[in-house]
Amino acid sequence: MSDENNKHGPHTRLVHTASADPAYNKLVNPPIERASTMLFDKAEDLYAFTPGARYYGRQGTASQYALRKAIADMEGAAAVTLAPSGLAACTLPLLALSRPGGHMLISDSVYGPTRAFCDGVLRDQHGLGIEYFDPRIGADLAAHIRPETCVIFLESPGSLTFEINDLKEISKLAQARQIPTLIDNTWSAGWFLKPLALGIDYSLQAATKYHTGHSDVIMGSIAARTKEGGRVIADYARLTGNMVSPDDAWLVLRGMRTMGVRLERQAQSALDIARWLSAREDVAQVLHPALPEHPDHAIWKRDFNGASGLFGFILNDVPEESVLRFLDSLKLFGLGFSWGGYESLAIHCDPQIKRTARPWQAAGPLIRLSIGLEDKDDLIADLTAGLNTLTTP
Numbered sequence: 001m002s003d004e005n006n007k008h009g010p011h012t013r014l015v016h017t018a019s020a021d022p023a024y025n026k027l028v029n030p031p032i033e034r035a036s037t038m039l040f041d042k043a044e045d046l047y048a049f050t051p052g053a054r055y056y057g058r059q060g061t062a063s064q065y066a067l068r069k070a071i072a073d074m075e076g077a078a079a080v081t082l083a084p085s086g087l088a089a090c091t092l093p094l095l096a097l098s099r100p101g102g103h104m105l106i107s108d109s110v111y112g113p114t115r116a117f118c119d120g121v122l123r124d125q126h127g128l129g130i131e132y133f134d135p136r137i138g139a140d141l142a143a144h145i146r147p148e149t150c151v152i153f154l155e156s157p158g159s160l161t162f163e164i165n166d167l168k169e170i171s172k173l174a175q176a177r178q179i180p181t182l183i184d185n186t187w188s189a190g191w192f193l194k195p196l197a198l199g200i201d202y203s204l205q206a207a208t209k210y211h212t213g214h215s216d217v218i219m220g221s222i223a224a225r226t227k228e229g230g231r232v233i234a235d236y237a238r239l240t241g242n243m244v245s246p247d248d249a250w251l252v253l254r255g256m257r258t259m260g261v262r263l264e265r266q267a268q269s270a271l272d273i274a275r276w277l278s279a280r281e282d283v284a285q286v287l288h289p290a291l292p293e294h295p296d297h298a299i300w301k302r303d304f305n306g307a308s309g310l311f312g313f314i315l316n317d318v319p320e321e322s323v324l325r326f327l328d329s330l331k332l333f334g335l336g337f338s339w340g341g342y343e344s345l346a347i348h349c350d351p352q353i354k355r356t357a358r359p360w361q362a363a364g365p366l367i368r369l370s371i372g373l374e375d376k377d378d379l380i381a382d383l384t385a386g387l388n389t390l391t392t393p
């Protein structure tokens with residue numbers, strides 16, 4: 001990105017970052033360069049390891065470089081490492097920052113497979129101490145820090161239960177003790193929240209969701225606040241052979257070009273639908289941080305500049321068969337575990353909620369919606385028909 005692009009607004013930056021580079025040979029987009037073997041002119045070059053020289057396909061080629069640059073620009077990062085999935089974007093830095101005998105503090109609302117990795121690999125295989133904390137703990141997290149604490153892992157909001165972590169308090173106490181902080185920032189896509197500017201060390205993305213936007217690629221990214229922090233992750237990825245394909249990187253970058261406009265529409269529809277749901281008698285509570293009645297609304301307002309298209313709502317207490325009937329009756333909402341794509345999705349969440357620090361308590365079953373690009377009124381009509389099955393089977 002040119003220095004001049006730094007001065008532009010977010011949409012302009014997203015369009016112009018890593019685009020029309022002289023290396024693209026007059027193309028707007030980077031070429032897809034598929035490579036394992038890269039040839040050298042002379043034998044003496046083979047082990048020269050000249051900075052910037054191309055050696056082997058695992059280093060990446062034009063499209064991976066361009067995607068890293070675009071994500072670094074959006075997150076305000078010193079360096080970005082790409083990972084083969086959003087889950088790998090969480091597990092790779094956790095491994096890179098783990099220490100023998102170490103202790104990690106993890107937000108209790110963290111994505112289920114990240115939690116399974118912490119328990120199954122870091123705790124059971126590597127012997128680390130894994131401690132979950134109440135997502136709303138704020139500055140009281142200090143009491144849980146031990147001399148051997150080597151990571152604080154956040155996810156804000158939690159992608160099922162939508163609590164917001166207090167990034168300012170947590171980054172302050174972590175920095176004072178030089179403990180690296182990581183956040184799964186997929187919900188905001190790096191568009192609505194800039195955690196690195198708030199002092200968090202790593203912003204992790206499942207680029208599978210809003211970046212890609214078309215539900216057809218799996219990818220992750222790790223954006224580092226400092227160059228040194230970025231090097232720790234890039235070295236770990238290199239040593240463990242983690243990389244992404246040039247074709248996938250190209251697709252994610254293509255998706256990113258329209259991410260801003262997609263997100264703005266999805267955000268508006270989601271907020272309108274959330275407001276509509278809050279007025280319904282059959283809904284006990286809506287979990288959308290931009291609604292003033294959300295318990296963390298003040299922190300969300302302080303740190304975020306918008307809300308994406310993913311939110312939850314709690315039905316009045318109804319039996320599971322009614323929840324399944326409601327979901328099965330939806331015609332426009334697909335039933336699927338992902339989110340952030342162009343199409344709307346719905347799931348019920350209770351079977352996958354696992355909590356230990358603060359048990360999940362709600363008046364009834366929790367439904368999660370990912371709002372896509374359809375017309376909002378059509379989505380509301382679909383939900384109305386679905387919710388009506390709760391009372392009139």
Ligand SMILES: Cc1ncc(COP(=O)(O)O)c(C=O)c1O
Pocket residue numbers: 085086087088111159184186187206207208218219220337338339
């Ligand atoms: C919050 C969150 N983080 C990470 C991931 C993992 O992303 P991926 O499916 O690309 O591994 C997901 C996927 O649903 C997610 O919801």
